[in-house]
Amino acid sequence: MSTAIECLQLNIRRGKNQILHDLSLQVPRGVIMGLLGPSGSGKTTLMRAIVGLQKIESGEIHVLDLPAASKGLRHMIGYSTQSASVYSDLTCLQNLQYFAALYSVNEKTPEEILADVDLIKNKHQLAGSLSGGERARLALATTLVGSPQLLILDEPTVGLDPVLRVQLWELFHKLAAQGKTLLVSSHVMDEADSCQTLILLRDGRVLAEGTPAQLREKTGESRMDDVFISLIGAA
Numbered sequence: 001m002s003t004a005i006e007c008l009q010l011n012i013r014r015g016k017n018q019i020l021h022d023l024s025l026q027v028p029r030g031v032i033m034g035l036l037g038p039s040g041s042g043k044t045t046l047m048r049a050i051v052g053l054q055k056i057e058s059g060e061i062h063v064l065d066l067p068a069a070s071k072g073l074r075h076m077i078g079y080s081t082q083s084a085s086v087y088s089d090l091t092c093l094q095n096l097q098y099f100a101a102l103y104s105v106n107e108k109t110p111e112e113i114l115a116d117v118d119l120i121k122n123k124h125q126l127a128g129s130l131s132g133g134e135r136a137r138l139a140l141a142t143t144l145v146g147s148p149q150l151l152i153l154d155e156p157t158v159g160l161d162p163v164l165r166v167q168l169w170e171l172f173h174k175l176a177a178q179g180k181t182l183l184v185s186s187h188v189m190d191e192a193d194s195c196q197t198l199i200l201l202r203d204g205r206v207l208a209e210g211t212p213a214q215l216r217e218k219t220g221e222s223r224m225d226d227v228f229i230s231l232i233g234a235a
């Protein structure tokens, strides 16, 4: 029960293109794992497969000890897509009430979730009038509906200023401290240091994995940007 996600020799095609090549990885439970890689490297495709939305050509994916796409996983995974969607013409509270109505098991009430992401004071505000950071927190809140043990967050901090990004990362750490597992994609390398462990994808293959400290040691570089440039150069 110590692995949240396990992919074994995963091959995925989209259209005519082979996107993931024999990809294997493990995400331990209760950690924040960063999924990093250049644009087009396959981060979103991998996340879609883990959530059960992407057809796979061959290989296996186990999520919380069940095969990916199992019905039993539906309320246990929170997923926010790359262009996270909340309903602009509903209030924050109504957005969460809408999502909560889709689940039979809800660990927390919509108000409790809004409190967790510090949006209680905005609960009757239309989502369309939120600031960028508030909107990002509401999108995160929608992933907390149900009883998720695993959060799959596709570029959740994109477009946010550095201060808001730090605030959002604090929230991710709070959720991990509650025992949730987070898989967070980013192509902002300075976010790598906020993750306990990292997977670097390139062209649909795992280029490197380990803790930020291990990857620094392996490359002899200190800045994360340089770590990755060095790993790409050595591949």
Ligand SMILES: Nc1ncnc2c1ncn2[C@@H]1O[C@H](COP(=O)(O)OP(=O)(O)OP(=O)(O)O)[C@@H](O)[C@H]1O
Residues within 6 Å of the ligand: 014, 015, 016, 017, 019, 037, 038, 039, 040, 041, 042, 043, 044, 045, 046, 082, 187
């Ligand atoms: N429906 C599709 N048909 C063909 N190719 C596709 C399709 N969807 C995605 N791709 C290709 O798959 C590759 C991986 O895309 P993916 O969205 O997984 O990358 P990503 O790492 O998430 O990139 P980004 O950082 O830009 O979000 C890209 O080259 C993309 O053009």
Ligand SMILES: [Mg+2]
Residues within 6 Å of the ligand: 043, 044, 045, 082, 154
């Ligand atoms: Mg993507």
